Amino acid sequence: MARTKSDAGEASSKKPKKQRWYHQVWAAYQMTRRQDPMVTWIMLAVFLGILAIALLIGFLAGHWIYATVVGLPFALLGSMFVLTRKAERAAYTQIEGQPGAVRAALGTVRGGWNFEDEPVSVNRQQDLVFRGIGRPGVVLVSEGPSHRVQRMLADERKRTVRVLPNVPVTTIQVGSEEGQVALPKVARKVQRMKKQLTRAEAAEIGKRLKALGGVKLPVPKGVDPLNARPDRKGMRGR
Template identity: 35%
Template sequence: MAKKPKDPNKPSRISQIRQSYQITKKSDPRIGLILLGVFLVAGAIGFGLLYLVFPDTLVFPIIFGVLLGTLAVLIVFGRRAQSAALASIDGQPGAAAAALGMLRRGWKTDPGIGFTKQQDVIHRLVGPPGIVLVAEGNPNRLKPLMSAERRKHERVADGVPIHEVYVGNAEGEIPLKKIVRYVTKLGRNLKPAQMTDVLMRIKALDANRSNIPLPKGPVPTSMKGARSNMRGR
């Protein structure tokens, strides 16, 4: 079986990690020292634990310590890289859509289902909590748009919980870096079969919408790398 030709425009995994590290270092200059410390502490713990089991040899404790230290570094770096990537796009149009793309399986994300000429945007999530309408932009312009979207969804998905979320740093808004965690804690009101039914019901609603080309600038390659690190791929 012939190998699929490598896309020359697609960055390698090493290149993605390097870009993630560079962006993270801009907002977190001590990231190198932090990762080194994490590696040493986790490695020492791993070495000590296995040395208690195999006191007559150093090979297994050393190998286990290196593996545990590396795993700890990957976990810490993935989290800090995600935070740095979100900080680098915070406030830009489409930033919330990029952040919501980090959600794991079980969520259906539809960016830009509602918008204004000033690039205020409403995104939609369908997941365990029900329907989540996520707004980013000017709150005064977004409120009537949010009310209109809520009414549209209530007509086609009667009885399904609808949550309204505004992304921002003002009172009553959710900061971009916390948006993923926030929506995942909204509860579990829909089972997978119910989600399928909801998606079918709102399909007709979306068929009558005009498409919005979301800005392509806010999502750097490092964001994709950070998302992959968080998902363990």
Template identity: 40%
Template sequence: MANPSSDDLLNATPPTGRLAQFGYAYKLTKRLDPKVTIAMLGWGLGAAAVVFALLYLLVGGSIFGLVIAIVLALMFGVLAATTTLSRRVQRAQYKQIDGQPGAAYSVLDSDRRFKRNWALTPMVQFNRQQDMVHRLIGTGGIVLLAEGDPARVKPLIANERKAVARYLGPDVAVDEIVVGPDEAAGQLPLPKLASTLTRRGLRKKNLTSMQASEYSKRLEAIASKTGPMANLPKGPLPKGARIPRGGMR
């Protein structure tokens, strides 16, 4: 019997049982990351071996000590394997959507840690080529997050900087981040995006909570509620999708 394709797995309804969910995540990840099995075995067996050796030395060579060492070693080994799978699942998801329009927004919109410290307004600027700029406001400051061709997003960032200065004042600091694989050119890779912004939101206090809330509400009140953004779907845009003409730059 033929194995189900990755499309079949993606379109199938995810199982509800914990073991079934584990198996589903493993099969789906293996389609995109063939080394996931080796990684899980390596981390799982390595953690089990280290824990067993330490406990055996501490507890001693009695039967009771041996049983305790084996049980705890197995528990830590399983924990290490499942943690490895979880990280590989996330990495496979990033790999699957990386480069698609709206990928950065999709990553941030699904990250609960990020949402605790930031208000995210998607696609405040965009063009016909589906390059786009999202606006973030939080205690970490105001950040314009661009995704797309680095050269084409520059005028989009400049337009949004002017808009923020016009409505909030020229003295309000605005930072920018361009999502992309070229770290040497100052871009931020998609897998590092959520963690970088989460750390910034926790550690960097450029705005007070009241300032962040006020700025966010002021810009949201100015933005059109019935404009071309209203009907755009969340997450990466499907291939071939067109951005409404009214919002093009």
């Protein structure tokens, strides 16, 4: 029995193997190829095109071997750049239209932004509003048809301004309708927002916004009420 316990302890202590970078590249390529079968030929065309230019310069300069050695890394870099852009587009295509797709896209935002995992507003049609805090202020990002999320954004903005009257609050609608931002472009739009606060002020805003709480009723379709997170602050006040 002791041997069994020690074996179990050794098994639990083993850390999962880290995925090699080439495994990640291969997985990205496989996923992209399913969405865009032409990606292989595009990558090959870019690779051969850059290499041909390097060889041409090498022949003209009389150092084609040196040009080949220098051109190979640039050819690989060019094909990897194509794969990266195509993989990003394929990933957005896979999640577009699914509930929470906006939060997944906002997960790629850099520059000190902090987005809450749970939406701050949700309706029965599963339209969502997510909140982020950064040096540009507070941003409220919605997913869903404009005629439904417009009121949700307005109500959430009022709640935020009530707590933070002097903090900039920006609303962004994500979707395919006129005036909305496409899902692949929302992260870039957020990152380009002008900074107006210090890091300390942004951190303080995050603490104060916790008082607003998270999702309120109605519960969206497909959510199990038994697994929903309780509003513990609201329960204390009862």
